Amino acid sequence: MPELEVSYKTTSKQFLGRVTTSKESADFIRGLFNEGEIELQEQFIVLYLNQANKIIGYYKHSKGSINATVADIRIVLGTALKCLATSIVVSHNHPSGNLHPSAADKVLTENLKQSAALMNIKLLDHVIITKDGQTSFADEGLLGIKTYDQHTAFVQKVTEALEQKTKHNKLSLEKLAQTFGITDKTEVKELTELAIIKTARILAHSAGNVKERFDKIVELYHAQVNLSHRTSQSILLQQYSTPAPIGYLAGIFCEVDKLKEKGGYAFEPSAGNGLLTIAGEPERFYVNELDNFRNQNLKTQGFANVWNRDATQAFFDVQGNFNAVITNPPFGTAEKKVMYDTYSIKPLEHVMALRALDCMAQDGKAAIIIGGHTNWDDKGRIQAGKNRIFFNYLYSRYHVCDVININGAKLYSRQGTSFDVRLILINGRKLKPEGAASLFNPLKDVEVKTFDELFNRVMDAMDAVTNNTFMKPTNTLEREAIELQKLFTTTELISRFDNPPPQEGLGEALNPPYQPACESSVVLNTQVPDSMAFETRTAIQSIKEAVGGDIDNFVRHRLKYPNK
Incomplete structure (x- = not known):
C-alpha cells in the first residue's frame, strides 16, 4: 500500500502583511497579476491568513477563459489545512470590468463558506476585482455574517483618532460606529x-x-x-x-x-x-x-x-x-x-x-x-x-x-x-x-x-x-519579628506593656525571648515564636490584671504552697 506524505513549502519565511479591509485585500491581490493579465482572463486566487489576519501566503489556484474559471473547494481547503490557516480570502477578476457578482459566484461563495466552517476555517471575504475597482461580498452583506471589515475598519478609524489625538466622547463614537453599520453599544x-x-x-x-x-x-x-x-x-x-x-x-x-x-x-x-x-x-x-x-x-x-x-x-x-x-x-x-x-x-x-x-x-x-x-x-x-x-x-x-x-x-x-x-x-x-x-x-x-x-x-x-x-536568608518568623519591631517604634502599642528592658544580642537573627510573669523564676533563655509574641504578652498582662497584679501569689494560693 503506498504511503502518503503531506507537506508544503513557502518561498519566504516572512508574513506578507496584515489584511484588515477589503481594499487592502484587493490591492494585495491586484499586485499578484502580471501586467495586462487582469483584463485578459479570469484567475482564482486565495489568501491564507493566521489568527492575526496576517497573510501566511497566497495561492494562484486556477486560470480560465475571458469570462470563467474553475475553483475546486477541496484543493482550496486542503491547502488551508496544510498551512494551518484559520481564515481565507478568495478573489477572482472580471476582465470585462463588470463588478457585479454572478449567480455562480454567489453559489461558489456559499458552498465554500459552509465547507470551511466544518473545518473551523473562516471565509472572511470574496473579492471581485477589476483593473480599477473591487466588490467585496463582506461589504455588501453577501456572506450572511457580520463582516470583519465592519469591525476592523471601525477599530482602525478609532486607532487613527487616538494616534492623531482627535477627541471623542461616547456619543461621537456611537455615531461613528453607525457609519460602519455597528449599532450595538x-x-x-x-x-x-x-x-x-x-x-x-x-x-x-x-x-x-x-x-x-x-x-x-x-x-x-x-x-x-x-x-x-x-x-x-x-x-x-x-x-x-x-x-x-x-x-x-x-x-x-x-x-x-x-x-x-x-x-x-x-x-x-x-x-x-x-x-x-x-x-x-x-x-x-x-x-x-x-x-x-x-x-x-x-x-x-x-x-x-x-x-x-x-x-x-x-x-x-x-x-x-x-x-x-x-x-x-x-x-x-x-x-x-x-x-x-x-x-x-x-x-x-x-x-x-x-x-x-x-x-x-x-x-x-x-x-x-x-x-x-x-x-x-x-x-x-x-x-x-x-x-x-x-x-x-x-x-x-x-x-x-x-x-x-x-x-x-x-x-x-x-x-x-x-x-x-x-x-x-x-x-x-x-x-x-x-x-x-x-x-x-x-x-x-x-x-x-x-x-x-x-x-x-x-x-x-x-x-x-x-x-x-x-x-533575606531569615525565616518567616524572623521577618515578622523585624516588621513587628518596626511597628512598635511607630505606634503607641508598646506603652500597653511594662516596658521590659531590651535584651542584648537579639539583632535580626533571633526570635524574641519569653518574658516570664513570675518574679522569682529562673530565666531559661526561652524564646517565643515572634508571630505569637504580641498575643502572649497581651494574655499575660490580662491575667496579671485579673488576679490583682501578683501572679506568683495567685499560683501559690491555688497550688496551696506555703510560700512563693
Missing part, C-alpha cells in the same frame, strides 16, 4: 477598547526607556474616551478592564517584554480584550476569555493561543508551565468556595487569582489585580475575614514583593469605574509553605494616588527582586 465599547489596546501596544514598544514609554501610555489613558457603557452581565460580573498604564507596569514587572528574547510564554486567564498583554509580544501569550465577543477580539491580535474556558476551574493541563501570569479577575461579591489545602477561599476573584497562580512556573513572576483595599486591625494584622485568609495563603506559598493599594477614582475611572483595587506583585513560589501575611508597615502600606507613585512602587519591587532584598 456594547460592541462599540468593546471595539473602542480594542483600538486603545492596539495603540497602547504600539506605544509600549516604541523608542525610549520604560519610563518614557509609560508616560506616553499615561497620556493615552487621559485622552481616551470614558468606557462607561455597562450591561446587566458586566454589572453582575463587575467586568472592568485594566487601565493601560497599570497593564503596562504589570507586564514590565513580569518581564513579558523579554520573553521573545529569553523564550517562554505568559498566561492571561481572564484576558478581556487583552489590555494586560500590551507590554509583551502577542505571540508570547496564551490568553483565555469566556465572553464570546471579547474572545473574537483576542483572535485578531495574533496570540499564541486563545482559549474559551471557565477560569474558575483548574487549568490542570498547564499548571506550572508559564514564565509569567497576569490577571485581573472580575470584581464583585460572587462566591465559589474552593479549598486550597486547609484554606477556604470563597470570593470568586480570589479563586480565579489562585487558579492563575497554579499555572505559574516555580521561578515565574505574577501580577494580579483584585478589588478593594487592604485594611488592618489595631494589632497591625490584615482584618479578619476573607482577605486575611487569602493573603495568609498567598504569603505562605509565594514570594510576595508588594501589595499596592490603588486609588480607583484617580487611576481607574476612565475604565468606567472608580472602584479601589490592589496590585499584587509576586516573584516565584516558595519551596515549602511557611509564614503568613505581613503586618502593617506605615512607611509602605499607603494608598497610591498618581501614576508616578505607582511607577515608583513597581520599580522598587523590581529592584528588590534584582537585589534579592525581599528574600
